[in-house]
Amino acid sequence: xxxxxxxxxxxxxxxxxxxxxxxxxxxxxxxxxxxxxxxxxxxxxxxxxxxxxxxxxxxxxxxxxxxxxxxxxxxxxxxxxxxxxxxxxxxxxxxxxxxxxxxxxxxxxxxxxxxxxxxxxxxxxxxxxxxxxxxxxxxxxxxxxxxxxxxxxxxxxxxxxxxxxxxxxxxxxxxxxxxxxxxxxxxxxxxxxxxxxxxxxxxxxxxxxxxxxxxxxxxxxxxxxxxxxxxxxxxxxxxxxxxxxxxxxxxxxxxxxxxxxxxxxxxxxxxxxxxxxxxxxxxxxxxxxxxxxxxxxxxxxxxxxxxxxxxxxxxxxxxxxxxxxxxxxxxxxxxxxxxxxxxxxxxxxx
Amino acid sequence: xxxxxxxxxxxxxxxxxxxxxxxxxxxxxxxxxxxxxxxxxxxxxxxxxxxxxxxxxxxxxxxxxxxxxxxxxxxxxxxxxxxxxxxxxxxxxxxxxxxxxxxxxxxxxxxxxxxxxxxxxxxxxxxxxxxxxxxxxxxxxxxxxxxxxxxxxxxxxxxxxxxxxxxxxxxxxxxxxxxxxxxxxxxxxxxxxxxxxxxxxxxxxxxxxxxxxxxxxxxxxxxxxxxxxxxxxxxxxxxxxxxxxxxxxxxxxxxxxxxxxxxxxxxxxxxxxxxxxxxxxxxxxxxxxxxxxxxxxxxxxxxxxxxxxxxxxxxxxxxxxxxxxxxxxx
Numbered sequence: 001x002x003x004x005x006x007x008x009x010x011x012x013x014x015x016x017x018x019x020x021x022x023x024x025x026x027x028x029x030x031x032x033x034x035x036x037x038x039x040x041x042x043x044x045x046x047x048x049x050x051x052x053x054x055x056x057x058x059x060x061x062x063x064x065x066x067x068x069x070x071x072x073x074x075x076x077x078x079x080x081x082x083x084x085x086x087x088x089x090x091x092x093x094x095x096x097x098x099x100x101x102x103x104x105x106x107x108x109x110x111x112x113x114x115x116x117x118x119x120x121x122x123x124x125x126x127x128x129x130x131x132x133x134x135x136x137x138x139x140x141x142x143x144x145x146x147x148x149x150x151x152x153x154x155x156x157x158x159x160x161x162x163x164x165x166x167x168x169x170x171x172x173x174x175x176x177x178x179x180x181x182x183x184x185x186x187x188x189x190x191x192x193x194x195x196x197x198x199x200x201x202x203x204x205x206x207x208x209x210x211x212x213x214x215x216x217x218x219x220x221x222x223x224x225x226x227x228x229x230x231x232x233x234x235x236x237x238x239x240x241x242x243x244x245x246x247x248x249x250x251x252x253x254x255x256x257x258x259x260x261x262x263x264x265x266x267x268x269x270x271x272x273x274x275x276x277x278x279x280x281x282x283x284x285x286x287x288x289x290x291x292x293x294x295x296x297x298x299x300x301x302x303x304x305x306x307x308x309x310x311x312x313x314x315x316x317x318x319x320x321x322x323x324x325x326x327x328x329x330x331x332x333x334x335x336x337x338x339x340x341x342x343x344x345x346x347x348x349x350x
Numbered sequence: 351x352x353x354x355x356x357x358x359x360x361x362x363x364x365x366x367x368x369x370x371x372x373x374x375x376x377x378x379x380x381x382x383x384x385x386x387x388x389x390x391x392x393x394x395x396x397x398x399x400x401x402x403x404x405x406x407x408x409x410x411x412x413x414x415x416x417x418x419x420x421x422x423x424x425x426x427x428x429x430x431x432x433x434x435x436x437x438x439x440x441x442x443x444x445x446x447x448x449x450x451x452x453x454x455x456x457x458x459x460x461x462x463x464x465x466x467x468x469x470x471x472x473x474x475x476x477x478x479x480x481x482x483x484x485x486x487x488x489x490x491x492x493x494x495x496x497x498x499x500x501x502x503x504x505x506x507x508x509x510x511x512x513x514x515x516x517x518x519x520x521x522x523x524x525x526x527x528x529x530x531x532x533x534x535x536x537x538x539x540x541x542x543x544x545x546x547x548x549x550x551x552x553x554x555x556x557x558x559x560x561x562x563x564x565x566x567x568x569x570x571x572x573x574x575x576x577x578x579x580x581x582x583x584x585x586x587x588x589x590x591x592x593x594x595x596x597x598x599x600x601x602x603x604x605x606x607x608x609x610x611x612x613x614x615x616x617x618x619x620x621x622x623x624x625x626x627x628x629x630x631x632x633x634x635x636x637x638x639x640x641x642x643x644x645x646x647x648x649x650x651x652x653x654x655x656x657x658x659x660x661x662x663x664x665x666x667x668x669x670x671x672x673x674x675x676x677x678x679x680x
Contacts, residue, residue, distance in 0.1 A: 023443040041443035068440060086412075086440065107413075108440075128415070149417055150433065168419055168432060190422040191432055209435075209471070210422040231472055338443070 005341065009300075009312035015345030017314070018056035020046060024336025026071055029327030030095075031116065032078035036334045037093070038323065038342045039069035039083055045093055046342060047081070050332065053346050064091050064099055073112045074328075076121040076136040084109025090125045092138060102138040105130075111153060115160040122176055124163055126151040131165050133176060143181065145174050153195035153206070166195035166206045171216070173204070186216045188223065196236040196245065198258060205245060207233040213247065213256075215263070226256055226263055230278075235324070237284040237291070244269075244305060246282040246291045253279050253293045253303060272310050274299040281324035281335070292333055294321025300335050300343070317341050364479040365442070367451045368555060369464050371505045372486030373495050374457030377515040381486055381547035381554070382406060382454055388551055395441050395448040397434070399456045410448060412437050416456060418463045421470055428638060429463040430470045438467075442477045450555065451478065458501050461485075461508040462616065462637060469639035482557035485509035485539075486547065489528050490519045496531065506532055507584045507616045507661045508636075509539040511554055517543045537586035538619070538659050584616065587667050588659045593678035594625040595656050600677040604633070604640065607673060612638030615665070620658035623648070625679045633658070 007017055022040030029036045037047045043065035052058045065085030073082045079095035082102075090103040090112060103109075107128035115122045121136035131145040131154055149168035156163050156176075164173045170187040191209035198204070203224065205215040211232055215224030233249035238258075245256045245263070252273035256263040273279060274295040281294035289305045298317025303310050319339030326333050331348040372378045386394060386408050395410040419432040434453070441451060455464060461483055468480040485505045488495070495502045506512065512532055517525055529541055542553045600622065608615065618635040622642075629644035648654050658674055 025443065041440075068443060070440075110436075150415065150436070152436075168417065189420070191419045191430075208422070209419070209430075209432075 005318060006316055007343070008315045010302075010345050010347075011314045011343050014054075014347070015313075015343060016054045016056035017317075017341060017343035018059065019318070020044075020061070020340045020342060022340050023338045024323045024340060024342060025069055027323040027325045027334045027336055027342070028072045028074050028081060029325060029332055029334070030079050030081060031074045031076075031328060033327040033329045033331060035079065035081075035095070036327065036332055036344055037072060037081045038334065038336050039064075039072045040340070041068040043067055043069050043085060043087070045069060045072070045081065045083055047093070047097070048334075048344050050346075053332070053344055056342075056344075060097060062093060062097055062099065064093060065089060070108060070110050071112045073114045073123075076114050076116050076123060076138070082112045082114060082123060082125075082138065084112045084125055084127075088127065090132075090138070102134070103132065103141075111151070113154055113156060115156040117160055120160050120176075122156065122160060122163075124154055124156070126154050126165065129167075131163070131174075133163065133174075142176075145172070145181070145183075147172055152191075152193045155195050155197045157197050157201050158199045159201070162201075164195060164197060164204055166192040168192065171195065171204060171206060186221060188214050188216075190214075193232065194234065194236065196238060198242050198245075199238050199240060200242045202242065202258065205236060207236060207247075207249075211249070222264075224264055226268070228268075229254070235279075235281045235283075237282045239284045239289055239291075239305070240287055241289075244284070244289075244291075246271075246284055246293070248279040248282050248293075251276050251278055253282060253291060255291070255305065269305075271303050271305065271308055272301075274301060278320075281321045283324045283326055283333075286326055286328055286330045288330065292324055292326065292335075294324045294335055294337075296320040298337050298339075298341065300324070300333075302333075313345055314343050317343070364477060365445070365449075365451060366481035366556060367438075367453060367468070367478050368481050369461065369483045370452060370454045370486065371459065371461050371464075371483060371508065372457065372513075372515075373488065373492070373499070373502050373505065375491075376457070376486040376488040377513075377544075377547040378454055378457075378486050379406065381484075381513065381515075381544075381549070382452060384547050384549070385452065385551060385555065390551055390555075392449040393447065395451045397437055397451065397453040399454060399459075410441075410444075412441070414453070416459060428466065428470065430467040431463045434464065434467045435471045435474060438474050438478055442473075445477075450481070458499075460501055460504045462504065465508060465617075465636040466639050469636060469641050475641075482510035482554070483508045484511045484513060484554045486513045486515050487528075487532065489514050489516045489525060492528055493531060503535060503584050504616070506535045509536055510557055512536070512539050512541045513544050513547065513549055513554070514541050515544045515547055518545045535584045535586070536661055537588065538661070584661065584663055585665060586659060586661045587665045587670055588657065589671050589674050591656045591658075591674055591678055592653075594623050594654070595674075595677045596679045597624040597627070597631075600624070600674075603673050603677050604635070607670075608635055608638045608640060611662075611664075615660055615662035617661045618658065620656065621645075622656040622658070623654045 022042035048059040067086030123134040153166040173184040192206040194207035212227035229249040235248040253271035277295040277297035300313040319337035323336035415433040417432040622631040633642040
């Protein structure tokens with residue numbers, strides 16, 4: 001099944017890649033930054049250990065879901081991962097590769113996210129119109145949040161106090177700790193297909209079916225509209241300082257300013273692209289003003305946003321980049337493509 | 351609203367999607383199971399609705415929610431199936447597992463949002479093509495159903511193929527009468543008679559542009575003198591122009607027409623002869639959403655003429671004819 005690609009860029013000296021069977025649907029690093037995992041449309045999870053980062057053949061594969069694995073997030077514990085699938089199962093895969101089924105619904109589990117701080121930890125998973133908020137172990141459902149239509153994205157705010165879900169005709173925000181189930185509905189007509197929240201809680205942004213972004217300033221609910229994309233925006237990522245929102249959906253990386261009154265009435269910054277290929281995935285570095293971007297031709301770049309300097313991570317890949325993520329320490333960057341290429345690079349200073 | 355046409359080879363790489371509609375109890379699920387169990391060596395992914403009363407035996411079955419969403423593009427009739435966008439996107443990630451996709455709708459569903467999904471969503475368009483809307487009709491009950499339900503009219507108007515089912519329950523005279531009724535709504539879709547949805551698979555699968563062409567080739571002349579009917583009823587109009595058409599003029603005329611009357615015009619289909627083009631151009635629209643592509647050169651023995659059909663309400667035949675004729679090259 002293996003196929004060799006002649007990849008160029010950082011991945012040659014500081015990383016490794018492999019082509020596996022199946023469209024790559026997601027990737028994530030564990031909270032201890034020691035493992036990096038990829039999910040596939042065949043239901044598999046491939047886990048790379050940092051110690052074996054450059055030995056792609058040694059990364060083990062676990063058959064976790066029947067049908068596609070749709071989503072992956074770091075577990076609340078330092079070592080493992082959480083995945084959801086078409087089979088309606090929410091699973092944990094621990095540091096030993098043991099798989100635990102945390103939940104099973106009749107519907108697909110499309111999104112799973114987790115939040116950890118020294119006092120609180122949560123896991124949330126969406127399935128159809130419902131979002132289940134679970135405790136740190138994932139074994140207890142704290143509350144089930146009902147939405148008017150299928151949930152298309154979920155996100156915790158930066159402090160774990162609120163969780164927001166996107167769906168048809170808007171978003172719903174819920175308090176994680178509140179005993180009551182009061183919801184703040186932020187409405188905007190149309191189909192919202194993805195969600196991101198400003199790291200300091202200033203705004204909630206959704207991607208829309210109609211090739212643009214919508215947003216709400218959370219202080220007063222003021223509507224924000226960001227348009228001009230030739231395609232749907234599938235991927236959004238805020239810089240850690242909250243100054244920029246990087247987005248896919250155009251043939252360059254489009255970044256909206258969230259300072260100096262922006263993004264209202266401000267044009268976005270267009271970072272370099274990959275020679276006309278559509279940008280399909282973006283991920284901001286967890287601390288620095290550097291954004292990773294994946295493109296429809298398989299190219300993965302690092303772009304330093306203040307200088308717009310470009311560092312190629314992987315050139316000569318195959319298929320649109322469909323998964324892209326940093327580890328929380330910013331030292332590992334992983335990506336996957338629709339054609340089953342998975343790659344991982346070590347960005348730590350040598 | 352139509353984008354640049356896809357080249358023919360790219361069109362062929364798209365996964366064909368068959369939509370099964372029909373009123374409650376007409377025999378949709380029986381037809382589905384008939385398709386799935388037949389010896390054709392093909393694998394189908396099946397999208398069923400959650401209220402399906404019969405089980406479906408297939409490896410790849412997905413439950414649908416029938417979530418109908420309005421698009422934000424300003425046209426009121428532009429609705430899509432949000433759940434289908436998600437489901438088809440998911441299925442296309444597992445492209446190697448099947449040869450085609452079959453979608454079964456609930457009996458009460460209006461087929462428009464399903465069909466429009468194939469025009470409106472860029473990802474669905476990039477990877478799949480709507481092969482045919484197959485409408486299963488219960489020969490015994492359809493006339494009563496048509497009196498009671500506007501959805502039944504829509505399902506017949508949207509059909510690319512009609513399966514007249516349960517023909518063993520009525521006599522020949524009644525069958526003729528039912529066929530005439532169906533024809534007044536949709537004069538173009540072939541009608542295949544069946545007993546327990548036992549149709550030839552070639553009649554319902556892989557119809558594509560070929561079907562459109564064949565239907566237009568054999569377009570019955572009686573359409574030129576349609577029987578009188580009430581204005582609010584659905585009917586069909588067919589037009590032929592022998593002079594080659596100016597592609598630009600046609601585009602302008604049809605866009606303006608569909609923009610203005612798209613709510614009343616359910617479907618538009620045609621094979622067009624554009625001036626200076628070696629290939630036949632297949633045009634189709636669902637309400638206001640249009641699409642088209644070249645489908646290969648004209649054959650030596652076929653007349654190079656443009657044929658266009660409309661199915662809808664309040665169709666003004668002379669006006670439509672003048673409009674199409676105005677697109678002819680001077």
